[in-house]
Amino acid sequence: MGQYIVFDGMDGSGKGTQMKLLQERFGATAVFTREPGGTPFAEEIRRVVRDNPLAATSTGLNNFLLFWAAREELQQNLVAPALQAERHVFSDRGDSSTYAFQLWGEQHRELLGLFKLLRYFVFEKSRERRAPDLYIIFDLHPRIARERVMADSAREQNHFDMRDLEYYQRVREGFHSFASQWPAVFLDATRPPAEVHQDVLDLLASRGIVP
Numbered sequence: 001m002g003q004y005i006v007f008d009g010m011d012g013s014g015k016g017t018q019m020k021l022l023q024e025r026f027g028a029t030a031v032f033t034r035e036p037g038g039t040p041f042a043e044e045i046r047r048v049v050r051d052n053p054l055a056a057t058s059t060g061l062n063n064f065l066l067f068w069a070a071r072e073e074l075q076q077n078l079v080a081p082a083l084q085a086e087r088h089v090f091s092d093r094g095d096s097s098t099y100a101f102q103l104w105g106e107q108h109r110e111l112l113g114l115f116k117l118l119r120y121f122v123f124e125k126s127r128e129r130r131a132p133d134l135y136i137i138f139d140l141h142p143r144i145a146r147e148r149v150m151a152d153s154a155r156e157q158n159h160f161d162m163r164d165l166e167y168y169q170r171v172r173e174g175f176h177s178f179a180s181q182w183p184a185v186f187l188d189a190t191r192p193p194a195e196v197h198q199d200v201l202d203l204l205a206s207r208g209i210v211p
Contacts, residue, residue: 002087003209004079004130006094009138010171012148013189014196018138019092021197025210026090031082034092036070039077045070060108067098068118075122080129088209095119096135096178104174105167134207135182136200137175138189142168 007015023032036046049055049066071094082089095115103109123131146168178184187199204210 002083002089003133003207004083004089006091006096006132006135008093008096008135009175009189010140010145010168012145013138013140014193015138016092017193018197018200019090022090022200030088030090031078032090033074033078035074035094035097036067038074042070042073060102060106061111064098064102064108064111068122071095072122075129084128094132094135096175099178100171100174104177105171133183135184136203137179137184137186139186140189142172144190
């Protein structure tokens, strides 16, 4: 059976680097995707909700629903078919990001009930789908995360990046809150990428995903 693994964490945590290293190992035998995005329609939603500066002036509820719309599209047209074909799926971000960034970082905890309801409909209501089997969260101090983001000249910053340190602190708290309810493992992302990647491989080996 294919497993569904989400890589997540604050921007600057190096999760994208870990995804690339893993993709080099698996090649085309596994499916690698991202949220929001991953299919042509979901990528269009990504441009609206993440990359368009107008999203910063929209309501929290509107952005929240757009993230879930992109997630529904991804599940229906990429993730579920891959898992049914017994292929592993690795996603750069998932609903854990919606929880940490919007409910905690942007302080919209009034959406928690709706979060759980949409999670049920998108992941669990259909017999052809399932929620992620594991969330690997790359953890580091909020100050380090923000410094890395601000110093990355190659990165095209968006409205989520341009936040104060308190926002980053709330996001980290959000990831820990998420992990208290759903299956998640934290890895220390302050170390060199090679060391972190060995932890990733060890964790995946313990689940029978890599030899």
